[in-house]
Every structure is written in structure tokens, then in C-alpha cells.
Amino acid sequence: MISLFKDEDVSVWVPVANGKGGGAARAFLPFNGRTGTYRYGYKASPSTGIYFDALRDIQQSFIDDEHQVFVVNSVKKKEKQHKARWRHGNKTGSPLLGPSMGWVRVPVDELEKLSESDLGKALQAAGAEFTQLSPATAEPVLCDSPESLERESARLFREASIALPSGQAAPARQERSAEQFVRDAAVVAYVLREARGNCECCMKPAPFTKPNGLPYLEVHHVKRLASGGSDKISNAIAVCPNCHRELHLGANSDDIAYSLYTKVGRLVRE
Numbered sequence: 001m002i003s004l005f006k007d008e009d010v011s012v013w014v015p016v017a018n019g020k021g022g023g024a025a026r027a028f029l030p031f032n033g034r035t036g037t038y039r040y041g042y043k044a045s046p047s048t049g050i051y052f053d054a055l056r057d058i059q060q061s062f063i064d065d066e067h068q069v070f071v072v073n074s075v076k077k078k079e080k081q082h083k084a085r086w087r088h089g090n091k092t093g094s095p096l097l098g099p100s101m102g103w104v105r106v107p108v109d110e111l112e113k114l115s116e117s118d119l120g121k122a123l124q125a126a127g128a129e130f131t132q133l134s135p136a137t138a139e140p141v142l143c144d145s146p147e148s149l150e151r152e153s154a155r156l157f158r159e160a161s162i163a164l165p166s167g168q169a170a171p172a173r174q175e176r177s178a179e180q181f182v183r184d185a186a187v188v189a190y191v192l193r194e195a196r197g198n199c200e201c202c203m204k205p206a207p208f209t210k211p212n213g214l215p216y217l218e219v220h221h222v223k224r225l226a227s228g229g230s231d232k233i234s235n236a237i238a239v240c241p242n243c244h245r246e247l248h249l250g251a252n253s254d255d256i257a258y259s260l261y262t263k264v265g266r267l268v269r270e
């Protein structure tokens with residue numbers, strides 16, 4: 001099922017309709033820019049709004065009741081309308097948009113690069129009413145010291161677009177002091193962005209802000225790197241220092257680690 005878009009989300013559900021007369025798919029994309037106006041809503045009572053407001057309204061109505069049918073009295077005839085049929089565009093005669101093909105979850109950063117047919121193809125390929133497009137993948141940004149990891153991950157955190165890191169299945173060991181691994185700053189930046197300033201273990205806000213403006217959270221590998229864990233977003237979480245110490249030293253650390261796999265959808269057991 002789809003979820004309502006929130007301003008800080010990195011991905012968003014977009015409705016996709018069948019094209020007119022068997023043509024390409026029709027999708028509600030920001031073809032008029034993110035701050036341009038869009039005419040949307042029921043055929044009988046269209047509204048006008050900027051892109052994300054319009055999209056949220058469409059999402060909310062779909063979540064409330066996709067298939068509600070109501071009757072419109074026009075001068076000449078009574079007309080049945082499906083709630084899911086949305087006007088989409090700027091003019092009075094704008095085409096109708098009904099999410100009859102389905103919904104595609106799209107990285108927000110790629111919204112303006114996508115075409116309607118990209119989304120139609122994604123739904124057809126998935127053979128499902130709900131599917132998602134994977135964002136472009138980020139090559140590892142390898143860092144051989146805690147200082148460079150901090151600097152590079154802060155830089156990537158601030159980039160307008162954050163791609164899904166491929167990470168490293170087996171990070172290289174360094175011959176320095178104990179427990180040093182070559183880490184991927186893209187993984188750190190991505191995990192910190194997903195955490196949105198809150199510990200992914202106890203859910204509380206980061207205890208303080210660092211001089212570089214980022215919330216203080218530590219990135220922990222659920223299966224330790226020293227035990228052969230990967231340096232991937234599916235094995236990394238952003239946690240507060242208390243939870244981090246407990247995950248390493250606590251009597252219940254195994255239980256807490258286990259519960260993270262259900263709490264954080266990104267994680268995969270290794």
C-alpha cells in the first residue's frame with residue numbers, strides 16, 4: 001500500500017494511469033515544475049495547487065477510498081465518476097488521470113528526469129499494482145581514516161541528491177592499529193539521512209549537533225565488520241552513543257540487534 005508523502009521523504013508514490021486509447025502510460029509528474037500549479041481532483045470539482053500538495057491530496061483520497069463512485073448532476077445528464085479519476089494538468093480540458101495501472105515509488109531526486117512511459121514500463125515489468133524504481137547507485141567513497149570518513153560523509157550528506165550506495169561486501173582491512181577498516185562514506189551519509197536525526201535503535205533524537213551542523217549519531221554495523229559483516233546500508237544503522245555502547249557491551253545486545261531487523265526495514269540479516 002502507498003504512504004502519504006512527507007516533505008523530508010527521499011522517495012514518493014506517484015499514480016500511473018493507462019494511456020488514452022491504449023497509448024503510453026499517463027503519470028502525475030511535475031511537468032510544470034515543483035512550484036508550478038496543477039489542476040487536479042474530481043472532474044466535477046477540480047482544485048489547483050503546487051505539485052506536492054496536489055500529489056498528497058491524490059494519495060490521501062486513494063488511501064481513504066480508491067473506488068468510491070459518485071454521481072454528478074450536470075445540466076444535460078447524470079454522470080458517474082470514480083473517485084480515482086483525477087484531472088491532471090493546468091487547463092480546463094486537462095486529461096483525466098486514474099491510477100488504474102498502479103503506483104510507482106520514485107526517488108524524489110529523479111522525479112523531474114522520469115517520463116510517463118518509464119513509470120508505465122516499471123509497472124508492466126513488475127506485473128504488480130505497486131512497485132518501486134531503484135535510485136541510481138553510488139560508487140563507494142573509500143576512506144582509510146576516521147577523519148576522512150567524517151569529512152566525506154558530511155559532504156555527501158549535504159549533496160542535493162543522494163544515491164543508493166552499493167557498499168562493500170568485504171571491506172579491506174588496514175594494517176594500522178586494531179579494528180580499522182576502509183569504510184564507504186556514501187554508506188554513512190545515506191544511513192544518516194535515513195535516520196533523520198533520530199537514533200534508529202531507541203528512536204530518540206541525536207544527543208547533540210556537531211560543529212559541522214550534522215546531528216551526532218554513530219554508524220554501527222549490525223553484523224560486525226570484524227566478524228565478516230558487510231559495509232552496506234543493509235547492515236548499517238545510525239545510533240545514539242548510548243545505544244551504540246549497549247549494542248557492543250550490553251548484556252542484551254544480541255536481543256537488541258535482533259529486534260533491529262524488524263525495526264529498520266533496510267536491514268538484511270547476514
Ligand SMILES: [Zn+2]
Nearest residue numbers: 199202240243
Ligand atoms: Zn539510541
Ligand SMILES: [Zn+2]
Nearest residue numbers: 219220221244
Ligand atoms: Zn558499532
